[in-house]
Amino acid sequence: MSNNFNTYYMSQTPLIQILFLSVGLFFIGMYGLLTRRNVITMLMSIELILNSVNINFVAFNKYLYPQKLEGLFFTLFIITIAAAEAAVAIAIIINLYRSYQSIDVDDADELKW
Amino acid sequence: MDISLIIFYCIAAFILGAAFLAVTSAKIFRSAIWLLFSLIGIAALYYWMDIQFIAAVQTVVYVGGIIVLIIFSIFLTQKANDDMPKPPLMRRLIAALASLTGIALVLHLVYHHTFITPPTTVINSNIDNIGLQLISTDKGGYSLPFELASILLLASLVGCIVIAMRKGSANVNNVE
Amino acid sequence: MNEYYVALIPGLPLASFVLLGIFGRKYLKEFSGTIGTLALLVSCVLSLIVAKSYFFDSEKINGAYQSIVLMNHTWLSFTPTISIKIGAMIDHISVMMLVVVTFVSLMVHIFSLEYMKGEERFATYYAFLGLFTFSMLGLVLSSNIFQIYMFWELVGVSSFLLIGYYYEKPSAVAASKKAFIVTRFADLGFLIGILILSFHAETLDFKLLIAKLTDLNSPEYLSITTGSFLGISALTWGLCLIFMGGAGKSAMFPLHIWLPDAMEGPTPVSALIHAATMVVAGVFLVARLFPLFSNTEAALHLVGYVGIVSSMFAAIIACTQTDIKRVLAFSTMSQIGYMMFSLSMAKYGGENGLGYLASMFHLFTHAFFKSLMFLGAGVIIHFVHNNDMSAMGGLRKYLPVTNITFLIGCLAISGIPPFAGFFSKEEILTACSHENKTMYWLALITSGVTAFYMFRLYFSIFWNKEAHVHGDHHHHEAGWAMKLPLILLAICSIGAGLVPFGQFVTSDGLVLPTHVDLGFSALPVTLAVIGIAIAWMLYKNENSKSSAIAAGLGGVYTAIYKKFYIDELYIFVTKKIVFNLIGRPAAWIDTNIINGTVNLTASVTASVSETIKGIQSGRLQQYLLYFFGGVATLALIFIYLIK
Numbered sequence: 001m002s003n004n005f006n007t008y009y010m011s012q013t014p015l016i017q018i019l020f021l022s023v024g025l026f027f028i029g030m031y032g033l034l035t036r037r038n039v040i041t042m043l044m045s046i047e048l049i050l051n052s053v054n055i056n057f058v059a060f061n062k063y064l065y066p067q068k069l070e071g072l073f074f075t076l077f078i079i080t081i082a083a084a085e086a087a088v089a090i091a092i093i094i095n096l097y098r099s100y101q102s103i104d105v106d107d108a109d110e111l112k113w
Numbered sequence: 114m115d116i117s118l119i120i121f122y123c124i125a126a127f128i129l130g131a132a133f134l135a136v137t138s139a140k141i142f143r144s145a146i147w148l149l150f151s152l153i154g155i156a157a158l159y160y161w162m163d164i165q166f167i168a169a170v171q172t173v174v175y176v177g178g179i180i181v182l183i184i185f186s187i188f189l190t191q192k193a194n195d196d197m198p199k200p201p202l203m204r205r206l207i208a209a210l211a212s213l214t215g216i217a218l219v220l221h222l223v224y225h226h227t228f229i230t231p232p233t234t235v236i237n238s239n240i241d242n243i244g245l246q247l248i249s250t251d252k253g254g255y256s257l258p259f260e261l262a263s264i265l266l267l268a269s270l271v272g273c274i275v276i277a278m279r280k281g282s283a284n285v286n287n288v289e
Numbered sequence: 290m291n292e293y294y295v296a297l298i299p300g301l302p303l304a305s306f307v308l309l310g311i312f313g314r315k316y317l318k319e320f321s322g323t324i325g326t327l328a329l330l331v332s333c334v335l336s337l338i339v340a341k342s343y344f345f346d347s348e349k350i351n352g353a354y355q356s357i358v359l360m361n362h363t364w365l366s367f368t369p370t371i372s373i374k375i376g377a378m379i380d381h382i383s384v385m386m387l388v389v390v391t392f393v394s395l396m397v398h399i400f401s402l403e404y405m406k407g408e409e410r411f412a413t414y415y416a417f418l419g420l421f422t423f424s425m426l427g428l429v430l431s432s433n434i435f436q437i438y439m440f441w442e443l444v445g446v447s448s449f450l451l452i453g454y455y456y457e458k459p460s461a462v463a464a465s466k467k468a469f470i471v472t473r474f475a476d477l478g479f480l481i482g483i484l485i486l487s488f489h490a491e492t493l494d495f496k497l498l499i500a501k502l503t504d505l506n507s508p509e510y511l512s513i514t515t516g517s518f519l520g521i522s523a524l525t526w527g528l529c530l531i532f533m534g535g536a537g538k539s540a541m542f543p544l545h546i547w548l549p550d551a552m553e554g555p556t557p558v559s560a561l562i563h564a565a566t567m568v569v570a571g572v573f574l575v576a577r578l579f580p581l582f583s584n585t586e587a588a589l590h591l592v593g594y595v596g597i598v599s600s601m602f603a604a605i606i607a608c609t610q611t612d613i614k615r616v617l618a619f620s621t622m623s624q625i626g627y628m629m630f631s632l633s634m635a636k637y638g639g640e641n642g643l644g645y646l647a648s649m650f651h652l653f654t655h656a657f658f659k660s661l662m663f664l665g666a667g668v669i670i671h672f673v674h675n676n677d678m679s680a681m682g683g684l685r686k687y688l689p690v691t692n693i694t695f696l697i698g699c700l701a702i703s704g705i706p707p708f709a710g711f712f713s714k715e716e717i718l719t720a721c722s723h724e725n726k727t728m729y730w731l732a733l734i735t736s737g738v739t740a741f742y743m744f745r746l747y748f749s750i751f752w753n754k755e756a757h758v759h760g761d762h763h764h765h766e767a768g769w770a771m772k773l774p775l776i777l778l779a780i781c782s783i784g785a786g787l788v789p790f791g792q793f794v795t796s797d798g799l800v801l802p803t804h805v806d807l808g809f810s811a812l813p814v815t816l817a818v819i820g821i822a823i824a825w826m827l828y829k830n831e832n833s834k835s836s837a838i839a840a841g842l843g844g845v846y847t848a849i850y851k852k853f854y855i856d857e858l859y860i861f862v863t864k865k866i867v868f869n870l871i872g873r874p875a876a877w878i879d880t881n882i883i884n885g886t887v888n889l890t891a892s893v894t895a896s897v898s899e900t901i902k903g904i905q906s907g908r909l910q911q912y913l914l915y916f917f918g919g920v921a922t923l924a925l926i927f928i929y930l931i932k
Contacts, residue, residue, distance in 0.1 A: 014118060014121060015228065016223065016224075017121065017122075017125070018121075019223050020125075020220070020223075021125045021128065021129065021158075023216055023219050023220060023223070024129050024216065025128065025129065025132055026215075027212040027213075027215050027216045028129065028132045028133055028136055028212070029132070029136070030208075030211070030212055030215065030917065031136055031208050031209060031211075031212040032135070032136030032137075033910070033913060034204070034207075034208035034211065034212075034910050034913055034914055034917075035136070035200045035204060035205055035208045035910075036136065036197075036200065037197065037198060037200055038141060038197055040141065040145075040183060040186060040187055040190070041136070041141060041144055041197070042909075043183065044135060044136075044144065044145065044148045044183065045135075045136055047148065047152075047175070047179065048132050048135070048136075048148070048151065051151075051152065051155050051175075054155070054167075054171075055155065055158065058159065058162060058164060058167060059162070062162055062163075062164070062238075063231060064228060064229060064231050065231065066231055066232070066234070066235045066236065067232055067234045067235065067236050068236065069236060069238060069242060069243060069246055072164060072166070072167060072238060072243060073243075073246070073247070073255050073258075075167055076167065076170060076247075077258060077262060079170055079171065079174050079175065080174070080262050080265075080266070081262070081265065082175075082179070083174050083175075083178055083179055083266075084265055084266050084269035085269070086179045086182060086183070087182065087269055087270070087273050088269050088272055088273055088276070090182055090183070090185075090186045090273070090277075091272070091273035091274075091276040091277040092276060093186060093190065094186065094189065094190065094276075094277045095276050095277060097189075097190045103190055103191065104198075105908075105909050105910065106908060108907075108909070109906060109907030109908050110907060111907050112905050112906050112907030112908075113902040113903070113905045113906075204910070207914065208914070211914060211917055211918070214921065215917070215921065218921065218924065218925070222928070
């Protein structure tokens with residue numbers, strides 16, 4: 001049943017629409033990254049960016065290379081690594097909070113001229 | 114205009130709306146919750162694309178793990194109910210400009226790209242196939258990246274503990 | 290004629306310079322004097338052997354002495370035709386100069402053994418003497434005009450070192466600087482002259498240069514006489530500029546200002562350098578290039594006028610000076626003036642070359658009696674510890690040998706027969722009377738004045754009043770080291786005049802017989818005797834006639850005493866004109882424009898750097914923006930521009 005479902009909708013590929021979605025998500029994440037002052041909100045924006053990339057991989061896998069599963073694996077590993085990276089980032093944020101007593105990213109500007 | 118397409122548009126609108134609110138919300142806790150919704154929306158998208166396994170993984174890891182982590186850290190480091198300071202207008206403008214430029218560039222590329230026609234053979238993306246390929250050692254198998262990912266998780270675990278540790282407790286551990 | 294002998298003659302003093310310069314102060318100390326003297330003794334003997342070999346045994350072509358070039362190594366080659374060579378040329382004047390320089394230098398070395406005894410820098414003094422002797426010998430042996438310029442500068446350096454020997458005295462330091470700067474300035478003219486001549490003649494070698502530029506049909510002669518600047522031909526310019534160099538070194542008017550001040554050096558140095566050798570280098574140079582000068586009327590006239598003016602100028606000033614060495618310095622200047630204008634009275638070849646012969650003869654004899662008088666002055670100063678005539682008087686009782694020898698020197702310079710100066714002066718006056726009667730009368734008057742001031746000096750030192758003699762030390766006159774040179778030089782002052790000079794040194798190498806014309810010489814001798822008599826009246830016994838005359842002359846006397854204010858004029862020109870008009874603007878340009886440009890470069894760099902460093906603000910989101918901008922730009926480039 002799901003196979004029929006898939007082949008039926010293969011002909012109307014909404015690939016471009018999915019790409020619109022992922023692009024929009026990516027740049028919303030980038031806007032957040034450039035704008036937000038709190039380090040934790042910057043981390044959240046990074047998660048959005050990573051998710052947009054995941055959507056991209058899955059979409060390309062499903063609509064351009066349906067005979068393979070490579071895209072899915074990429075997505076899987078990206079999720080794994082994003083989890084690890086988020087954990088390390090939180091650890092760094094906690095350390096930063098201890099040093100500066102604030103997690104405003106504008107306050108951590110010692111590495112300058 | 115199919116029902117599936119309409120469902121897709123709803124999901125997409127939900128995702129983008131939640132994401133936008135996540136990056137512009139004034140209170141940090143709300144921002145985290147909007148992110149939560151956005152991630153749930155992405156899981157729904159995966160489900161719509163008929164890849165249940167990834168949808169499950171997304172929910173468990175992202176929603177159940179990372180968002181929880183973020184909320185914990187919010188509570189550890191600041192008052193969650195206060196308004197965050199707004200960024201200056203100039204910065205917002207430039208960031209918006211950069212984002213819109215980026216969107217325009219990439220969409221232009223996407224529109225004018227001719228994608229290949231997909232072959233007709235379809236592999237079933239059910240959990241059996243994913244599992245078998247994940248741990249196979251043949252060509253196209255992913256056992257090596259799997260093992261490396263586990264090492265990475267170990268390293269990040271240890272690293273987090275070391276970075277977040279207070280100086281005093283380190284000495285205590287060493288003396289013992 | 291072995292070239293090794295000739296190479297040894299300057300080589301030995303050079304070796305003594307190097308040895309004493311490096312090891313003398315620490316290891317050899319008192320022995321340095323002996324080493325230097327021995328080196329010079331061998332050199333002197335070798336020069337006499339070379340002289341005998343050249344004048345008596347060498348081959349003559351058509352009865353004329355030839356100039357022999359012994360070695361000629363190419364050192365630096367500019368073009369195939371012009372190259373700087375190092376060579377030794379033996380001809381009549383260089384052999385004569387070899388004998389004179391080595392003999393006088395030997396006398397000075399022996400004299401200094403006792404005069405400079407006890408000096409801390411004894412070895413350095415002998416090293417410098419060795420350097421000077423080497424330079425002077427190299428100068429006279431030079432075979433090309435650039436080599437002579439090199440040795441010219443070396444002589445200047447040695448003179449600088451020796452005048453400034455007592456470097457703790459600021460006056461000595463100032464005098465050595467003055468000597469060096471004035472002669473260096475004159476050498477500028479010399480260099481330009483060399484360049485002019487060598488450019489047109491396309492050679493630096495003396496023999497070739499003279500051959501090309503005296504041949505009236507050669508292309509070089511045509512090119513050098515047609516090229517002209519301000520209406521004067523290039524040949525005249527070249528020779529006049531070369532003469533400028535010679536005039537500086539020989540202390541001719543108006544470049545004479547360094548010579549009186551150079552008396553700050555030790556007295557034996559004055560005897561060697563400023564009496565017999567270095568100051569005659571200018572005369573030697575003109576004699577070397579004499580065939581060229583004799584073809585160029587204008588240059589020859591310049592030499593003559595400068596010579597006679599210097600001669601009279603110096604003689605008048607010497608009448609008023611009270612420092613012994615200054616009197617002797619001006620006397621030297623006067624005698625060299627004689628040599629110069631005597632050269633101008635001659636032409637190349639045969640009978641016309643009498644002036645040349647006379648000039649060289651006077652150089653020869655003057656070296657002996659002038660250095661004799663300087664060494665005598667050294668003995669006197671050593672005895673009295675003072676340079677000024679007012680501290681001396683009646684010294685004939687204490688310094689008998691010096692008395693006799695100094696008297697011989699004075700008689701020689703005054704031209705009293707049969708001493709050497711009489712013969713050489715007579716030849717000069719003969720040559721003058723043939724050519725130019727005005728010059729003859731002027732020279733005659735100058736010789737009378739010469740006799741006057743020399744005997745003024747003699748009587749004031751050895752007769753006149755009794756000087757206050759220090760009773761503590763120096764009761765004796767001097768050791769043999771100081772008396773022997775005096776005696777030897779006195780013998781030469783008597784005997785040198787009897788040398789038949791015309792057999793050996795003439796303008797073209799052929800024998801020019803000279804004879805003494807008693808009728809002609811009566812006039813100069815009488816004038817000299819009158820001069821001596823006036824000096825006797827004024828100075829032999831203590832009286833106030835001389836000061837009465839000085840007071841009577843008033844302002845004129847002061848002007849002469851101040852050496853006609855030439856020094857003040859030079860200082861005025863340098864301070865007010867050169868420093869203000871040239872020095873200050875140049876310094877301003879250097880400080881403001883050149884320094885300013887460099888500072889501007891630095892400050893521009895610094896301000897650009899300040900602006901750029903703002904990019905590294907430390908703010909994470911700014912970095913992310915730049916990162917995104919870079920990625921977008923690269924994407925655009927790679928997608929759209931580089932297909």
